[in-house]
Amino acid sequence: MFDPELLKGFISDSLEMLDEVEPHIVQLQREFEEKGVINRDTLNEIFRLFHSLKGASAFLGLENINKVMHEAENLLGALREGRIKISAKHVEAILFGCDFIRKVLPELQEKETDKEFEGESQRVIEELRKSLMEPSEKVQEEIPLSEVPKDEDISERVSMTQKKVKTDIRVDLDKLNELNDLVGELVIAETMVVRNPDLKGYRFENFEKAAHQLHRIISSLQDLAMSLRMVPIGGLFRRMIRVAYDTARRSGKEVELILKGEETEVDKTVIEAISDPLVHLVRNAVDHGIEPPMERERLGKPRKGLIELEARHEGGEVLISVRDDGKGLDKEAILKKAREKGLIQPGAVIPDEEVFQLIFLPGFSTAKSVTEISGRGVGMDVVKSRVEELRGWVEVKSAPGEGTSFILHFPLTLAIIDGLLVKVNGHIYVLPLYAVKELFPLDLKDITFLPGGKKVIKRHGKLHPVVSLRELLGIREKERNEGEILVLLEQKGKELCLGVDEVLGQRDTVIKPLPKRLGRITGISGCSILEDGGVCLIIDVQGILERVGSGNFQHSKGGGEIC
Template identity: 45%
Template sequence: MTLMDPVQVFRTEAGELFEQIESGLLDLLHDLSNQGQIDAVFRGLHTLKGSGAMFGFEALAAFTHHCETAFDRVRKGEVPASSELIAAVLEAQDHMRRLVDNPATAFPETGDRLLAKLQAAVGTGASAPQHHTQPTATVKLDEPATATWQINFSLPANAMANGTNPLGLLDELDELGECTIAANTTAIPPLDTIDPTNLYLSWSITLTTDQPRSAIDDVFIFVMDDMEIDVKKLSDQQAASVDIVPPPSPIEEAAKANPAATQAANDGVQNKSAENVRVPAERLDELMDRVGELVIAQSRLSQLANTSVDIQLRSVSEDVERLSGELRDTMMVLRMVPIAQLFSRFRRLTHDLARETGKQIELMTEGESTEVDKAVIERLADPLVHLVRNSCDHGLETPAERIAAGKDPAGHVTLIARQTGGDVTITIRDDGRGIDRERVRAKAESSGLVAPGAVLSDQDLLQMIFEPGFSTAAQVTNLSGRGVGMDVVKKTIEALRGTINVTSKPGLGSEITLAIPLTLAIIDGLLVRVGTGCYVIPLAAVEECLELSPEDDVKSRGRSFISLRESLVPFIRLRELFHTGTKPDQYQKVVVISTGTERVGLVVDQIIGDHQTVIKAMSKLHHDVATFSGATILGDGSVALILDVGHLVTAGQQQEAQMRIAG
């Protein structure tokens, strides 16, 4: 059995905590008096500090303690929450991430600078020492300055397996005052039946402290929901005669009263802990590869069964086909994650851009529950960062410009996700100034991308912003202006077998829509034959199939256009493109494919039919072959190449443009 690296487990959980803290901070910006969000941020910082110390990240724990102290003061009402404090903690969180991911890159002087910002935001309370500090006492008039408390508590059996350290709780109680601790060991089973991952101890504590009851509750704030605890305030006489022998724990008392109910409750806790299992992403990738191989093997089995007269073989083949299909569908669901994980990253980005540019930017999202393959999510992150930054920097105006144009001073950027068939469409929309087409054309002509006076469709003109080195910015800033980024966006989206469509209205804003396959591993394809070779066309891109008669083939020579419902569609003869050296079939077929609004026809010899395609990456020797996006293995063991729809559509449109110029 291979155990997961505890440090890597902590890094994963720390990443989740960072997301929770960042989300809470950004939500708090909209309502600085929201006590629930203040408490949530404090709990996140407290957990991060405690977990960091437990796993040996002492620098992280020490630095996080300052942020925790600052929010503790806000939580207690000593200082108000402010945008300056939130900005300081957000910047401090970046330093915490470096302390988790690669402590060697987290320079101490950076931490000192951030702590100075934090201190300026909340006052001297932020410069607390780097170890636990006693909370400020709040003495109630009806309580004496010092009181003695009897605390009995027990944690669930799986507490330590889930990351709770009882010693940390006892240490925090000990810091509150004079503390006597006794462990109850009566629940420990015989050695031959003991489970080393379970916790069998409970504790009885007598605490004399000048702190209020709330300070005791704060110690257990993160485990209160899952534990059994009894806290009683003792009179002076009870405190003087307190017996340090621990009484039965609440769990033991309940077990004596109703053993069956207690056993059922314990079973419920164990079942609850088994609801979620953390699995490394690479294991899912390996499992996906095995499922892909199974689909290929099942396809070969089906082909053999169809040519056999053995009824039992056909029956087994059908069962295997059904089971492999169900396994494939289940595997695809396992790889799916909500796109909210991606959208949530841009709240922080727009917050920082607003502070940097002096603009008022509001980010809105729709369709966060739309699920996409995790591999697609990972590869979409950088392209979306470029697009959102461009919308904020180029698209949105300053508050003064927006007011002069009769708009709301705050600009809006909206991220929308929708599932359409086997694709997910992601739209980045802003209500800014729109794309200046005259400036785009002037820049394109000066860069030699288009000839002066050349006729371009509106979509072709807008697509110029994705050309390498293209930028209409008047000056270079640290946000944009170098023409680097948008061309990378297009290349990344095309590598994902996706498309980009741009629309823009002057003065009203722009909209960029990305159409991306839900998954990169398995697709439905249309299997066709060209010459003696077989090829796969992604079925999601296929609009319709037509027959190309010998007469139409002769008529189109030199023109390569076909009339389709009163519109001309350019087509490409794949036999000529692939140099097959074979004669065309008597009745060729035209497969019309599209990306966005652009269409092109592909002339093939035969349409074989639908095919469940397991995509295999091209070798390094063939990665420059732009016509193909991958390969797959057919049922007979032969290899079929998968056509790159985006590249072929672009080639067809270029062919159409050349025809128009020649005509």
């Protein structure tokens, strides 16, 4: 019996290794098809990773994994020695072996053995042997062997592991979450001390110096705790190479996946949550976006379609985009399906961005046929809901014949935000600062009424809808006054002027989830603790924008008051 922690480390390392090796395998075939030669460095890297996995599985007594890796090594060895020329069959067989390992690894945590997978491992081995025996042209130039790790003995392996532990350790995400929660409590405690109402009107020089030093240390600790949760998105992006390859092979498409911004760091929680949505978007781009090779040639496009994955930081957000150069979304087909389902009225004029958002409705699909890949209208709604669970949103851009872009927007941090504290009817609320564009005092004569009772205000040459936070939250009206403040909010390309009684200032805000018994409340994304121990609600800007609507306002004369 071996140490469970050793097995846990093997499982985690093996999954990372598979994420690394699968793109190399796909790249190896693509480079051979394009250049007619096998890239030695790529092949050697694949061989090295498989050899490491084989050695580690042998050390842990995982015989079936070891046998599959040994057979995969035989196939790779034939490629290295130039005895065979790589083909799609070889790539499929090797990836079949990777799939087997992925299936077995999660089971090892409980069973600590792979013996029950003997039948499946034998099928994989037969597939690998079959691909090796298939007739193939010999590669003209034999590829020389590079340095391959020799089989280390146990003592040497343990020594290497001990050296690695000194510089690299693995930490459970739950522990990082707990650390961030504690730092958040520390931020709240600091605020409660420094802004204690009992100190109001007094000035203590030494106390202020100590408070300033405390704030500096807590800020540094907060930044460090948040950075521990941030990981490069490249690992997730590289997994999509396999997804695009498999989908293209099954749909008869030719596709190249381009990765940009792999070094962009994203919260680990976001990485885990968007893996499935990203898989769906890439599959969707290949299956629905990219045209078949013959059709692309007829349209004057290259046979091979392009799909681009990109991640970048912009303002207080992380943007992850999936772009293709395919046929684009069929706006008329979407509108037709929406009318059939009674989602929009006949003759209604809807902006393109709102039309494209219809594809995220459950069961909505314009596909003429259902395939094993897609067409049932299941998936896009999951993409949107998963992104919104992370307080994000999905932007869609598309042009006929040019392609489609899905851009996922997420907050840079999920635990703490820069907040603008505002007061309404004696209660304090928090607005995310990244959504605040401007603050300005309300002047009643600038308000214009539209048919239906909607109100707008002209600012910088644009008309913006105006609504009070009091009305949105269902708070009983009070007598209005000229001292109110309008907060210009912007998100998803939509803008809104939100009326509040008072602006209290900027504050680091620790986000706490609402109690589960309250369920989901439209317009509220969470809560936080104030310095006096009271609770304030955090406003969901996206939620109130959707509730109010973007509004296509035509200017008309009039005046009045805000709500």
